[in-house]
Amino acid sequence: MSNFMHKAVLTGAAIMLAGAAWAEYPEKPIEVIVGYSAGGGTDVMARTAAPFIEKYLGDGASVVVKNMPGASGQIGITEAAHADADGYTLGTFNLPGMMARTIDREAEYDTESFTYLANVVNDPNVIVTRKGSGLDSIDKLIEEATANPGAVTVGMSSLGGDDHFMLIKLQELTGAEFTIVPFKGSAPARTALMGGHVAMGILNISEVAEFQEELNLLGVATEERSEFAPDLPTFKEQGVDLVNGSMRGFVAPAGLPEEVEAKLVEAFAQLEADPEFIEAMNATANPVEVVTGAEFKALTQELHDLAQGVWETSPWN
Amino acid sequence: MYSDLLNALPEVLGLSNFLAVIIGVIAGIVVGAMPGLSATMAISVLVPFTFGLEPLVALGLMAGIYNGAMYGGAIPAVLLRIPGTPAAVATTFDGYPMAQKGEGGYALQVAVVSSAVGGIASAFALMLLAPPLSKVTLLFGPSEVFWVAVFGLASIIFLLGGNPIKGLISACFGVFVSVIGSDPIFGTDRYTSGQLELLDGISIVILLVGLYALPPVIDLLETPLKTDGVNSSKLGTEPIWKTLPRMGRFWKTWLRSSFIGIWIGILPGAGGSMAAFMSYNEARRASRTPETWGEGEPEGVAASETANNADTASALIPALTLGIPGTAVAAVAAVMLGGLLVHGLQPGPMLFRENPDVVFGFMWQFLFGAILLILLGGSLATNSFARLLNLPRPLLGSVIIVLMLIGVYSIHGRMFDVYLMLGFGAIGWVMDKLKFPLPPVVLGLILGGFAEENLRLALRIGRGDWTVLFANTTSLVLVALTVAVVVGPMVKRRLAKRDLRTKET
Numbered sequence: 001m002s003n004f005m006h007k008a009v010l011t012g013a014a015i016m017l018a019g020a021a022w023a024e025y026p027e028k029p030i031e032v033i034v035g036y037s038a039g040g041g042t043d044v045m046a047r048t049a050a051p052f053i054e055k056y057l058g059d060g061a062s063v064v065v066k067n068m069p070g071a072s073g074q075i076g077i078t079e080a081a082h083a084d085a086d087g088y089t090l091g092t093f094n095l096p097g098m099m100a101r102t103i104d105r106e107a108e109y110d111t112e113s114f115t116y117l118a119n120v121v122n123d124p125n126v127i128v129t130r131k132g133s134g135l136d137s138i139d140k141l142i143e144e145a146t147a148n149p150g151a152v153t154v155g156m157s158s159l160g161g162d163d164h165f166m167l168i169k170l171q172e173l174t175g176a177e178f179t180i181v182p183f184k185g186s187a188p189a190r191t192a193l194m195g196g197h198v199a200m201g202i203l204n205i206s207e208v209a210e211f212q213e214e215l216n217l218l219g220v221a222t223e224e225r226s227e228f229a230p231d232l233p234t235f236k237e238q239g240v241d242l243v244n245g246s247m248r249g250f251v252a253p254a255g256l257p258e259e260v261e262a263k264l265v266e267a268f269a270q271l272e273a274d275p276e277f278i279e280a281m282n283a284t285a286n287p288v289e290v291v292t293g294a295e296f297k298a299l300t301q302e303l304h305d306l307a308q309g310v311w312e313t314s315p316w317n
Numbered sequence: 318m319y320s321d322l323l324n325a326l327p328e329v330l331g332l333s334n335f336l337a338v339i340i341g342v343i344a345g346i347v348v349g350a351m352p353g354l355s356a357t358m359a360i361s362v363l364v365p366f367t368f369g370l371e372p373l374v375a376l377g378l379m380a381g382i383y384n385g386a387m388y389g390g391a392i393p394a395v396l397l398r399i400p401g402t403p404a405a406v407a408t409t410f411d412g413y414p415m416a417q418k419g420e421g422g423y424a425l426q427v428a429v430v431s432s433a434v435g436g437i438a439s440a441f442a443l444m445l446l447a448p449p450l451s452k453v454t455l456l457f458g459p460s461e462v463f464w465v466a467v468f469g470l471a472s473i474i475f476l477l478g479g480n481p482i483k484g485l486i487s488a489c490f491g492v493f494v495s496v497i498g499s500d501p502i503f504g505t506d507r508y509t510s511g512q513l514e515l516l517d518g519i520s521i522v523i524l525l526v527g528l529y530a531l532p533p534v535i536d537l538l539e540t541p542l543k544t545d546g547v548n549s550s551k552l553g554t555e556p557i558w559k560t561l562p563r564m565g566r567f568w569k570t571w572l573r574s575s576f577i578g579i580w581i582g583i584l585p586g587a588g589g590s591m592a593a594f595m596s597y598n599e600a601r602r603a604s605r606t607p608e609t610w611g612e613g614e615p616e617g618v619a620a621s622e623t624a625n626n627a628d629t630a631s632a633l634i635p636a637l638t639l640g641i642p643g644t645a646v647a648a649v650a651a652v653m654l655g656g657l658l659v660h661g662l663q664p665g666p667m668l669f670r671e672n673p674d675v676v677f678g679f680m681w682q683f684l685f686g687a688i689l690l691i692l693l694g695g696s697l698a699t700n701s702f703a704r705l706l707n708l709p710r711p712l713l714g715s716v717i718i719v720l721m722l723i724g725v726y727s728i729h730g731r732m733f734d735v736y737l738m739l740g741f742g743a744i745g746w747v748m749d750k751l752k753f754p755l756p757p758v759v760l761g762l763i764l765g766g767f768a769e770e771n772l773r774l775a776l777r778i779g780r781g782d783w784t785v786l787f788a789n790t791t792s793l794v795l796v797a798l799t800v801a802v803v804v805g806p807m808v809k810r811r812l813a814k815r816d817l818r819t820k821e822t
Contacts, residue, residue, distance in 0.1 A: 038364040039655015047368055047659075065365065070729065071499075071516040078513075104504065106511075153778050159504060181459075181777045182502055184770065187640035187664075194639070197458025198778060207640075210665030283661035316503065 025087055025260050029062040032250070033083075033091040035076025037069040041206075042092050044284045045121055045248050052277045056267035072158075074101050081109035085253040087260035090117065095247040099304040100160040103311045111304055115256040116297040118268035119249030121281070122289035123204040125166040125221040125242075126232070130196055131214060138218045138238050141200060145176035154178045155189035155198035159316040160307070162246040163202040166221060168310050169242055190215075204246050205229060206285035221245060228287055247303075248286070249296060265293045321669075322444060325677035328373060329685070337374040338682050341381015342689045348382065349389020349401045350702055352530040352717065353724020355522050356386035356402065360652045364659060372660040376679045377686075379656050383649055384686035387589065387626045388432035388694050392702045395424045395618070399530045399717070403521050403763070404589030404625035406529070406756050407597040411610065411617030418613050426560050429694040431571065431619040435626035436687025438575035439582065443630040444680045448669070450583050450631070451638035457584060459774035460786045464795035465584055466768035469591045472598060472802045473760045484757050487748070491761015492768075494519050501770040502777075514733040523725055523734050524762055527741025530721050532749045535742075537714035557695045567619040570600045574620045578627025583634050589625040590763060594756065596624035626690075630683045637676065640664035 032050065036042045043065070050063040057063075068076040077098055080091025093114070101107050129135040135144060135152075145152045156163035159182045167178060181198050183189040186207045193201040194214055205220055205228045212229065219235040220226050221244045235242040250268065252261070271277050272290035281288045291299055310316075328334065348359040359382050367375035390402030395412035408428065415424040442450065457465070470492075474484040497508045498518030509515040574596035581592040600620035601610045610617050629649075635641050636650040640663075654664060662672055669676055708716065725738045748755060772786075779785025787793060 037652070037655070038361055039652060039659060041658075043655070044658055047365065067365075069517075071513045072504075074516075075513050105506075150780060159502070179777060179780055181774055183774065184501065191455065191635070191639045191641050192458050195455035195458050197460075210663050210667045214666060284658060285663055 035073030114251040124245035149177035321673035337377030345382035345385020346389035349386030407593040407621035414613035435623035439630035440684035488757035491758040492765030495765030528745035531742025574623035578624035582628030582631030
C-alpha cells in the first residue's frame with residue numbers, strides 16, 4: 001500500500017515536473033555538444049544556427065555550443081546520447097558517419113539512442129577530375145573504369161564516410177571498379193587531384209564551389225540541381241541514378257519529454273524558411289536542407305541500413 | 318593584384334585592427350612561453366569568440382598570436398631548456414648553454430630579432446608570391462611527402478651528431494608513439510586498449526611537455542640549493558640597440574634560414590620544428606667554427622628562431638590557396654582556416670578575388686605582427702619572464718609543474734592527457750639520464766605518422782607497385798638528398814679520420 005502511495009506520489013511529481021518543464025522550457029541555457037573542434041564545418045553549422053534557434057524558441061532562450069572533439073565526433077555524440085533527456089543537452093549529428101561508426105567500431109549508442117530533432121545541412125557529393133585529364137564526362141569515366149578495372153584512382157576523405165558510400169553506389173550501379181585512396185579529409189584529396197596524383201575525386205559540393213575553374217565537375221548527386229553550382233547537371237540527368245551526400249543535424253538523447261521535443265522540432269522547422277539563416281549558412285559553405293522529427297529518424301535508419309549492407313558485402317577495415 | 322595589396326593597407330592601420338595585432342603578439346608570447354600552451358590551442362580557444370568580431374580584428378589577433386607564440390617558445394627554451402613549443406626544440410641547443418654562461422639576455426635578443434626577421438621574410442613571401450608558390454605544393458603528392466618525411470627523419474638522426482644508434486632508437490620510439498591511435502587508412506584501433514582518448518593519436522604537445530619539461534623540473538627540485546643557475550644580474554641584459562650591431566654577422570644565417578623556413582612551410586606536413594632543425598643543421602655546416610655549436614653559439618639560436626618564424630606565414634600559402642594547412646601537426650594553420658571560415662572566407666583560388674580586403678589585410682597583419690615582435694618581445698622577455706628565474710628553485714619548479722598540468726589538461730579538458738604526460742615525463746627522465754637524445758623522439762612522432770600515411774597512400778595509388786615511389790623527379794631529388802644526409806657524414810668521418818665531436822642534445 002505504502003509502496004503504491006509512494007509510486008503515485010512520485011508519478012504525480014513527475015507529471016508536475018514535466019508540466020513545469022514544458023511551461024517554462026527553456027528556463028536555462030541549452031547546451032549543444034559538437035563532436036569536432038571549433039572552426040570545423042559542423043561547429044560552424046552549430047554556431048551559425050544557434051542564434052536562429054534562440055529566436056524561434058523565444059522567451060530569451062539561450063543556446064551554448066560546447067566542443068568535445070575526438071575520435072571523429074564519436075566522443076561528443078556518445079556524451080550527447082548519455083546526457084539527461086531534459087532538452088538542455090543537444091548534440092550535432094553527422095550522417096552517414098555517426099551510423100557507420102556503430103558498425104565499424106564499438107559504439108555506446110545506436111539508432112534508438114536519440115530523439116531526432118532536425119537535419120539541417122545536406123552537402124551532396126560531386127565527382128571531379130583534373131582539368132586536362134580527358135576524363136571530362138561521367139560516361140567516359142565509367143567507360144575507363146570498366147575497361148581497366150582498378151586503373152582509376154579515387155581521392156576521397158576517410159573510408160566509411162559519405163564519399164566512400166557514394167563510390168560504392170557508383171560501383172554497384174555501373175559495375176565499374178575503382179581504386180580507393182582515402183586521404184585524411186577532403187582538402188588533401190582535392191589538392192592531390194589538382195596535382196595529378198590521383199585521377200578522380202569524390203568530394204562535396206561545398207568543397208569544390210571555390211575550385212570550379214581548376215577542376216572538371218562531372219555531376220552532382222542530388223535529385224535537383226544545387227544552387228551552389230546551378231550549371232552543374234545532376235547524375236540523374238545524365239542517366240546514372242546516384243543520390244548521396246553528407247548530412248549534419250541536431251539530436252537530443254532518447255526519451256525527451258514530448259512537449260520539449262515538439263517545441264524544439266518546431267523551432268528547427270522554421271529555419272528553412274528564414275532567408276537570413278539560409279544566407280548565413282551558404283556563406284559558410286553549408287547547403288541547407290531541413291528534415292525534421294520522424295522523417296529525420298527514417299533517414300538515419302535508411303543510411304544505417306545502407307552502411308550495414310555495405311559492411312556485410314565489403315567491409316572497409 | 319598588387320594594387321589590392323595596397324588598397325587593403327588603410328583598413329589594417331585602423332585603431333581596432335592594429336590594436337588586435339598588438340594584443341595578439343603579447344598574448345602569443347605569453348602563451349608560447351608557457352610549456353603546454355601552444356599557439357594552436359590559443360587560437361582554437363579564440364575561434365568561438367571571433368564570431369562576434371569584425372573579420373580583421375579576429376584575424377589580427379590570430380596573426381599576432383601565431384607570430385608571438387613562435388618566438389615565445391624560445392624564452393623557456395633559453396632560460397630553462399624547456400621548449401615552450403615543439404618548434405623551439407632546436408633553440409635549446411645553444412640558447413640554454415648561452416644562458417648558463419650568463420648570456421641569456423643576449424640569447425633572447427638574438428631570438429627575438431631572428432624571429433622577427435624570419436616572420437617578415439615569410440610575410441613578404443605570402444604577400445607577393447602566394448599564387449606561384451602554391452603551385453609548388455601541388456608537386457607534392459603522397460610519394461613525395463613520404464620522402465620529405467624520410468629525409469627529415471634521416472637528417473635529424475644523422476646530422477645532429479652524437480651517437481647515431483641512440484638517435485635511431487629515440488626516433489624509433491617517436492615513430493612508435495605515432496602509430497598509436499586509429500589506422501590512417503582503415504580507421505582500426507592500434508595500441509589504444511579501447512580508449513577513445515587515444516583514437517586520434519597522441520598530441521605532440523603532450524609528448525613535448527612530458528619529455529622536455531618534466532626532467533628539468535625534477536632536476537630543479539632535486540637540487541634545491543644549487544645556485545649556479547641564472548639570475549637576472551647574470552642575464553647580461555643590455556639594451557637591444559646596443560646588441561643589435563653585434564647581430565649583423567648573422568645575415569647569412571638569417572637569409573638561409575628564412576629560405577628554409579619558407580620552403581618547409583609550404584610543404585605539406587613538416588612544419589616549424591623540422592624547419593628549425595634543418596636550418597640549425599645547415600647553419601652549423603656552413604659555420605667556420607662548428608665545434609662551438611651546442612655550447613652557446615648565438616648563431617644557433619638565430620638559425621632556429623629565424624626558421625621557425627619563417628614558416629608561419631608561408632604555411633598559410635597552401636592553406637589559403639588550396640585549403641590544406643602546410644603544417645598539419647602543429648595545426649595552427651588548420652585552426653586558422655576555421656577562423657577564416659567563421660567569417661565566410663572559404664579558402665581557394667577565388668578567395669583572393671572575392672575578399673581581397675580581408676585576405677590582403679590579414680597578410681599585412683602578419684607583417685606587422687613580425688615587426689612588432691622586436692618592440693614587444695625584447696622587453697617583455699628580458700624584463701618579465703627572465704625575472705621568473707630569480708624565484709627560489711623549489712618555487713620555480715612548482716610554478717612550472719602547475720603550468721604544465723593546466724596546459725595539458727586544457728588541450729582537450731581531460732585528465733587522461735595529464736596522466737599520459739606524466740608517463741612521458743618518466744620516460745624522458747630516464748632517457749635524459751641514459752643520454753638518449755630527445756629531439757628524434759619529437760620528430761619521430763611528427764614525421765612518423767606522415768611517412769606511414771603517405772607511404773600507404775602512395776602504394777594504393779601505385780596499386781602495390783613500389784616503383785611508384787621513384788616515379789618522378791621530385792621524388793628522386795628527395796631520395797638523393799636523403800642518401801646524401803645518411804652517407805655524407807660517414808664519408809666525411811672516414812676522410813677526416815677522426816670522430817666528430819659528440820654532442821649532447
